[in-house]
Each structure stands twice: as structure tokens, then as C-alpha cells.
Amino acid sequence: MTYAYDPELAPWIEMFPQTPLTDIELVRQSESDLIADVPVYEPPIPLDVRDLEVPGPQGDPQVPVRVYKPADADGTLPGLLYLHGGGFVLGSVAMFDSHAARIAAEVGAVVVSVEYRLAPEHPFPAGFEDCYAALLWTAAHAAELGIDLKRLGVGGESAGGGLAAAVALVARDRGGPALCFQLLGIPELDDRLDTVSMRAFTDTPLWNRPNAELSWDYYLGAGVRGTEGVSPYAAPARAEDLSGLPRAYVTTCEFDPLRDEGLAYAQRLLQAGVSTELHHYPGTFHGSALVEDADVTQRMIADQLGALRRGLRAALPTSKA
Template structure:
């Protein structure tokens, strides 16, 4: 079999520079260094009149991105990535600005607490509280509560999947759609892709094991399904779903399996596996052919779900 580098789409090779410059952590000391070095980009995109402002509810910060034009708008509840141990709404502000402009939706991004300082269930409690605030504030935010999607990438995708399970089981408001970009779903690391990509320069097995240890803490060999959604036996009655992942991603097989099980449970599910793509490729190389196609596929699915008359 070809090496990892030889399998990467040539347009995506420059994106590996970030992983080499800022390797994900495998120890607490490395985590503190990683957080200090990966500062947020403060050059926000100017996207078709999108504006944003922060809201605070019970100490939880949410950043609300509002597109131009009169509402009520659909909404996308965005959960950032970072392995449950890094990231913030500040890091994702350029992404959410563009997402709001391209989908015509209010994007509400939640700044949940991070592990290991705040292990499960704290991050999930935060994203759950933020979603409840979104629905409760729908009129003030000029949001149509019948057109709300839950979305996230990587760890954020895992939290999004756990949140939709929790919302279903609690009888919460109907969620119109869930968008999961290479979601982090399975704490067991038993898949073929988890074994295959154990030492690649992007997010690999050692990085993932450390992140899950931080998130779950000690003494949880069988965590609740809301922490590790891959363990959920019943996936029925969940929202229509788009899952995207690269074929060189550690999470590839757990994501394919989750999509298959969603479909088998009667959930309308769309799955894209992008050849030659690694974890984070569409962020590192958004103008590459694969990066652009991935974002186009995302926008199409969200627009179809949230603007059904279009």
C-alpha cells in the first residue's frame, strides 16, 4: 500500500504544514502549549452583510451570526472542533461568518467548556443549554424554530451527534437536520482506520486516545451514548443527516458505520467519503478542488433542508 503522503491529494499537501507546525497534543504539557500557540484568526471575512454579536446566558457564551435580509431565518447551531480539548467560537468565527452568508441562516456558535478541566458531561451540558437558549430566543433572534439544524466538525460533530440523541430522548424540539463533518464518535479505537492511521502527521490514534481520555476522565470504560454516540443502539427518529469524511481520516470507518446504521434505522442519510483527504483538509485548503467541493456539498444539503421551498 502507498504511504499516507503518497495517497494525499496533491492539492491538499500544503495543508499538512499546519499539522507539522502545530502537532496535536498527547500530554497535558503539550496541550497547554498547543492552546497557547494556536491563537484565533481575528481577520474576519466580510460576507454579504453578515453581522455577529455575543450573547451570555448563565455564563455560557454564544456568538450569533445574522445574515442580511429580513427574517425569520433558519438557524444552524454550530459546535466547534478541537478534540473536546481545544478550539473556541473565536477560532471558528471566519468559518461561521461564511457559513451564515452562504446558507442564509442565523448561525449560533456555542463556546462550551473544554476537557480535561471540564470532562463529560460538562461540554455536552453546555451545548444542550445553548440549544435550549436558541429555541427559547427564536423570536428575538428572528429564527424560524421549525428550521433549525445542529452541526459541527470533528469533536463538534461528535457533540452534535450526542446532542441530537439527547434531544430525541428528552422529547426536545424537533431538529430539522444534522450536519456532521468527520465526527468524533467512537472512544474504543477499534476500527480499521483507527489502526491504519496511528502515526500520520494529522490527527492520529495517539492524539485521539489522549483527547478521549481527557473528555471521559477516569473510570468510564462504557461511557453513556451521549458521550460516545457510536455506542448508541437505537438511531431511529433522528434528524436527516449529512456526514462528510476523508478516506485518509482516522474517523473514516466509524463515520461510515454510523451513516450506515442511521440509514438502516430509517433516517434519511447522505454520506460523502472524499478520496485523498485527511482530517481538517477543507479548513486548511478551502480553495482546493476537494475543499471547495466539500463546502459546496455542505451548503447544498443545508440549503435543501432549511430552505425547502428553494
């Protein structure tokens, strides 16, 4: 099919790797090569960055996290548990370092980025439980991290957006830390793969229906996706009750197979009484934000940072001369 991509994005499409998820190791290497070519974010203010290991789920290994904090901060700051993307099988804290650093520097927040376990080596619920364990640790250590517990949120992109939605659900259901905000960027939410966009976009760059099928098969196990009994903590679109969740910011891209599940989830949040802001970006595709110089990407970044400042009630940080 041909798609009306944003003119600033279209020339870049042929440069993106088109490796299917059938060979996980090859795709992981291709992703590493791609990210290595992306300019490194230079924060406008000094950041303190620490790599730690925190207690994992009971009986499981510790969870590596990277903590970002404005170095010259006075008093407590909002906090954000950040969950990277990658279809549950790709990505890492290092690959999404610039995303987390930008939020810490330009929102003025303490960001805890989680190195959760990946499928297929570690299928659901491993990665999800790692993320929730990291949230529990963050809340328990809020004082030493300099986080105001009343301004603690969760967020992520793609699979990380789906994990963020799941963490918000489980925090509500298990009586966990009270979250004030959830950032769901182009979220992967529904294993049933039955939306119009998921059926239509079989050949879009970086993410398409064939990759989505493999992603869920790796995460849930072969033969599980689309069947009865899949946990809403794996596929938050299956949650029957979305009431009582933190306010949300949801983004979708026009030529992304995940588009319609994101739109539907945002609508259901609103119907459940959850204050929700939805931004849909025309001419974009899943991962098109890698083209940082494009006007639409700059809008996406600015919109997200603004939503985080509002959602976390954060003051705009200023650099010190």
C-alpha cells in the same frame, strides 16, 4: 506509512503543527498560531454578529455564544446551533468564526456558535450539557432571534460533529426542541477506537490514533474509554437506537482515523430510517480543509453549504447593491 494525499494538499502537511496532545497548553497555542495564518472569511452580505451569555445547565455557569444573522433578512430564517471542533480539548468560537459566518451569509441562516467548556478542565458531561443548554435557549428565544422553529438544526466539525450527534440524541430522548437536520462533519463518535482506520492511522497529520486516545481520556477521564457504561451522549456511536433522529449529512476523509466511525454511523442512521447523505473525500486527512484553495476543499465547502440549504430548507441569499 506513506499515504496517497491529494497533490494540492500534500505540500502543506509539513507546515501543520505536529504537537501531540500530551501538552494541552502548547497545543492550544500552536492551534491559535495556525488559525491566525488562515485567511479571514469576508461575507458577501452584511452580517449582524453579537456575543451573548445564555443560561447554562442548572447549577453551572452561563454559556457564551456568538450569534450571526444576515443583516438585511426579511421574515424568519432557519437556525443552526454550531459546535466547533477541537477534540473536546481545543478550539473556540473565535477560531471557527469564519465557518459560522460563511454558513450565516451563504445559507441565509441564524447561526448560534457555542463556547462550550473544554476538557480536561471540564470533562464530560460539561461541554455536552453546555451545548444542549444553548439549544434550549435558542429554541426559547427563536422569535427574537428571527428563527423559524420548524427549520432549526444542529451541526459541527470533528468533536463538534460528535457533539452535534449527541445533541440530536438528547433532544429526541428528553423531548427537547424538534430538530430538522444534523450536520456531522468528520465526526468524533466512538471512544472504543476499534475501527480499521483508527488502528491504521497512527501518524497522520493533525489527527491520529495517539491524539484520539488522549482526546477521549481527557474528555471521559483516565481509564474510562472503551469500558462498559460510557454514555451515548459522550460517544454517540454507542447509542443503540438511532430512529427518530433528524435527517443527516455526514462527511469523512480518507486518511482520517475517524473515517470508519463516521461511515458506520451514517450507515446505521440509514438503517434506522433516517434520511442521510454521506460524502467521503479521497486524498484528504483530518483538518485538510484548512487548505482552502485546494479543489477538494472547495468541493467540501460547496457540498456542505448545499446540504445545509436543503436540510434547513433555506433560500440562497442575495447581496443587496
